[in-house]
Amino acid sequence: xxxxxxxxxxxxxxxxxxxxxxxxxxxxxxxxxxxxxxxxxxxxxxxxxxxxxxxxxxxxxxxxxxxxxxxxxxxxxxxxxxxxxxxxxxxxxxxxxxxxxxxxxxxxxxxxxxxxxxxxxxxxxxxxxxxxxxxxxxxxxxxxxxxxxxxxxxxxxxxxxxxxxxxxxxxxxxxxxxxxxxxxxxxxxxxxxxxxxxxxxxxxxxxxxxxxxxxxxxxxxxxxxxxxxxxxxxxxxxxxxxxxxxxxxxxxxxxxxxxxxxxxxxxxx
Ligand code: GLN
Numbered sequence: 001x002x003x004x005x006x007x008x009x010x011x012x013x014x015x016x017x018x019x020x021x022x023x024x025x026x027x028x029x030x031x032x033x034x035x036x037x038x039x040x041x042x043x044x045x046x047x048x049x050x051x052x053x054x055x056x057x058x059x060x061x062x063x064x065x066x067x068x069x070x071x072x073x074x075x076x077x078x079x080x081x082x083x084x085x086x087x088x089x090x091x092x093x094x095x096x097x098x099x100x101x102x103x104x105x106x107x108x109x110x111x112x113x114x115x116x117x118x119x120x121x122x123x124x125x126x127x128x129x130x131x132x133x134x135x136x137x138x139x140x141x142x143x144x145x146x147x148x149x150x151x152x153x154x155x156x157x158x159x160x161x162x163x164x165x166x167x168x169x170x171x172x173x174x175x176x177x178x179x180x181x182x183x184x185x186x187x188x189x190x191x192x193x194x195x196x197x198x199x200x201x202x203x204x205x206x207x208x209x210x211x212x213x214x215x216x217x218x219x220x221x222x223x224x225x226x227x228x229x230x231x232x233x234x235x236x237x238x239x240x241x242x243x244x245x246x247x248x249x250x251x252x253x254x255x256x257x258x259x260x261x262x263x264x265x266x267x268x269x
Pocket of ligand 1: 082175199
């Protein structure tokens with residue numbers, strides 16, 4: 001079977017087929033484009049067919065190839081971690097802008113390490129701590145930090161727990177925020193992602209409530225917290241930030257114009 005035959009006969013989205021074939025064959029995209037007549041050896045052909053079958057069954061491309069690009073970093077991903085999504089880059093951009101020189105950042109529920117690593121890459125002056133409750137996910141994050149030679153402090157535990165009384169200049173989190181009964185959980189990639197990274201109780205806000213309530217005890221004066229949430233949750237998350245005594249509370253839109261992260265500043269009298 002040739003490259004072009006494999007791609008034409010896959011029956012899946014051609015862009016996805018190219019990613020799977022690149023992974024299965026070791027041919028780069030450029031090689032496949034320039035030489036559609038190249039033959040695949042049996043190992044590559046078998047690997048491609050089995051990846052296509054799994055993709056047809058709904059498995060996310062990122063898990064099939066073990067990798068996803070996020071904010072200019074190629075990150076290892078396994079089914080133990082949420083697949084990094086473009087909208088989460090907003091949290092990275094906020095942290096990069098709001099971290100003072102030589103400041104400290106905590107990323108709560110780091111998963112693959114996407115946010116923590118991306119911030120550290122852009123802001124090597126900052127000290128970055130990444131917290132994760134899942135030991136398996138923490139392994140993935142550590143592997144990503146080694147892969148990109150980024151120095152991150154990793155801590156095992158839930159939200160602020162392993163940080164004891166430490167305070168930070170910026171706290172960021174992309175916590176689970178999907179409501180328990182949300183029909184999206186039965187669709188697309190979400191079916192294969194860890195529920196513990198997706199579901200935040202009946203209204204989706206259980207974990208955000210915990211994080212926001214504890215935030216004032218972990219922010220330096222003038223420090224910021226930025227939390228990702230779902231579409232339509234921004235009013236409630238701003239309320240929670242206000243109730244916790246945070247100031248300058250606002251929500252920022254993602255590229256699609258959806259209020260996607262909400263932020264607040266710790267500025268006690
Ligand atoms: N953004 C994800 C989704 O709705 C949810 C991620 C999360 O809960 N943190 O697909």
